[in-house]
Each structure stands twice: as structure tokens, then as C-alpha cells.
Amino acid sequence: QQQVKQSPQSLIVQKGGISIINCAYENTAFDYFPWYQQFPGKGPALLIAIRPDVSEKKEGRFTISFNKSAKQFSLHIMDSQPGDSATYFCAATSHSGGYNKLIFGAGTRLAVHP
Amino acid sequence: EPEVTQTPSHQVTQMGQEVILRCVPISNHLYFYWYRQILGQKVEFLVSFYNNEISEKSEIFDDQFSVERPDGSNFTLKIRSTKLEDSAMYFCASSRQIEAFFGQGTRLTVV
Numbered sequence: 001q002q003q004v005k006q007s008p009q010s011l012i013v014q015k016g017g018i019s020i021i022n023c024a025y026e027n028t029a030f031d032y033f034p035w036y037q038q039f040p041g042k043g044p045a046l047l048i049a050i051r052p053d054v055s056e057k058k059e060g061r062f063t064i065s066f067n068k069s070a071k072q073f074s075l076h077i078m079d080s081q082p083g084d085s086a087t088y089f090c091a092a093t094s095h096s097g098g099y100n101k102l103i104f105g106a107g108t109r110l111a112v113h114p
Numbered sequence: 115e116p117e118v119t120q121t122p123s124h125q126v127t128q129m130g131q132e133v134i135l136r137c138v139p140i141s142n143h144l145y146f147y148w149y150r151q152i153l154g155q156k157v158e159f160l161v162s163f164y165n166n167e168i169s170e171k172s173e174i175f176d177d178q179f180s181v182e183r184p185d186g187s188n189f190t191l192k193i194r195s196t197k198l199e200d201s202a203m204y205f206c207a208s209s210r211q212i213e214a215f216f217g218q219g220t221r222l223t224v225v
Contacts, residue, residue: 032212036157043118043205043216044157089157093212099145099169100214104157 002027004092006105013112019077021108023090026071030092034102035064035075038087047088048075080112116140118217120206126223127196135191135220137206146189147207147214148181150174157205163189196224 005024013019023033032051036044050057050064050073057064063076077084090105119138127133139146148160161171163181178200180192189208193200203219 034213036216041219043218046213046215049213095212099162099164100147100209100212101159101162101170102149102157102214103159106156 002103004090004103004105006090006108008108009106010109011111013077013080013110015080015082015112015114017080017112019075019080019084019110019112021075021088021090021110022072023074023092023105024070024072025092025103027092027094027103028071029094030103032093032095032100033064033066033073034091035062036089036091036104038089038107044089077110080110082112082114085110085112118206118208118215120204120217120220122220123218124221124223126225129198129224130195132192132194133196133222135193135204135206135222137189137191137217138187139189139206139208140210140215141187143208143210143215145169145209145214146181146183147209148191149205149207149216151203151205151219153202160191160204193222196222198224200224 034049035047037047038044048059048062061078066073087107089107091102121136146163151157161175162169201224205219206217207214
């Protein structure tokens with residue numbers, strides 16, 4: 001029940017295209033859903049996050065869509081650029097304890113071809 | 115921009131030795147974490163630390179591991195009697211409220 005399932009495992013998109021990564025969770029106590037971007041040899045960097053009281057959040061080219069009833073959320077990268085090539089992790093946590101134990105998905109390796 | 119810093123960036127150790135991984139969290143953050151990422155796999159929670167004590171630990175975080183905040187700025191992860199399977203990237207993270215920020219990681223190689 002603590003798992004977060006992420007798909008696809010890898011994704012190839014042409015420059016200018018839309019990249020879509022999906023995640024699903026089981027634990028209804030989760031109340032915060034961040035996405036992290038990781039470049040090789042670097043730590044995960046917080047990209048965008050959403051709480052379940054909204055269905056969509058947009059920051060620049062990055063949008064999270066959230067479906068509470070289906071317990072699914074997705075990351076959309078519009079106008080994908082070669083510089084977006086990285087591994088993307090969705091995560092989830094229940095923030096009730098004050099601290100933030102993140103449960104990560106398995107990751108999606110995105111390659112944006114010019 | 116404030117960031118979480120980790121040292122060393124790469125540590126090679128002999129099996130059975132003890133290692134200490136160091137982290138300087140963001141200065142006004144209250145919660146500190148260690149995560150582990152085995153090569154090519156997902157990031158896994160190890161432990162969270164608040165108010166000078168462990169608030170939660172995972173099944174991975176057994177008696178081989180310990181954490182400490184020895185002073186007002188550093189946060190350390192000690193791994194005793196290292197095993198080959200401890201080879202991984204270890205990430206420190208910190209948060210003030212809900213947003214967690216990660217360091218660049220320490221690559222631990224046990225030989």
C-alpha cells in the first residue's frame with residue numbers, strides 16, 4: 001500500500017513534443033505529490049508538486065494532472081527540449097507527522113531528441 | 115540559493131570498514147533525511163530526523179546504520195561494517211515544511 005507505481009520506464013520524445021509520465025498510488029492518506037528531476041550524477045531536484053485538493057497545477061512548461069478518485073497523477077512536459085532529458089521521479093507522502101517521508105516511483109528516463 | 119551540501123562526493127571503502135557520510139542541511143530547515151539510491155533503481159527512504167531524534171526509519175535502516183547531528187549545522191550517516199550491497203548513492207535531504215530539498219549525493223563504493 002506504500003508503493004507508487006510509475007510508467008513508462010523510459011520515454012523518447014521529439015523536440016517540441018509533449019512528454020507524459022504517469023503515476024498511481026494506493027494509500028489514500030497521501031496528501032502531497034511532488035515530481036523530482038534527476039540528471040546523471042546529481043541529486044533529485046524538486047520540479048513541481050500538487051496537493052489533492054486541486055486537479056491541475058501548471059508551472060511554465062510543466063503541468064501536473066491529478067485524479068483523486070482514480071488515485072493517479074501525471075506530469076506533462078509541453079514543448080519538450082533536449083535539456084529536459086533526465087530521469088523523472090514521482091513521489092508521494094502523508095504530511096500529517098510534520099516531516100516528509102517520500103515514497104518514490106521507479107523513475108522514467110526521458111530522452112528528448114532534437 | 116541555499117542548498118544541501120554533502121561530503122565526500124565519492125567514498126571508496128573496504129568491506130567491513132565504517133564510513134561516515136556528512137551533510138550540511140539548509141540552515142533554517144527543521145527536518146533531515148537520508149535516502150539511498152542503488153544504481154539504476156529508485157530512491158529509497160532510510161531515516162528522518164527531527165528535534166535531535168529519529169522520527170521514522172525504514173526496514174533498511176537497521177543496527178548497522180546510525181545518524182547524528184553533532185552540532186548546529188552537520189547531519190551525519192554512519193554505516194558500520196560495510197557490505198558490498200551498501201554500495202549506492204546516499205542522498206541527504208532537508209525540509210522546513212513540506213518541500214524536501216536534496217543534496218548532490220555521496221557515491222559509496224564498497225570493495
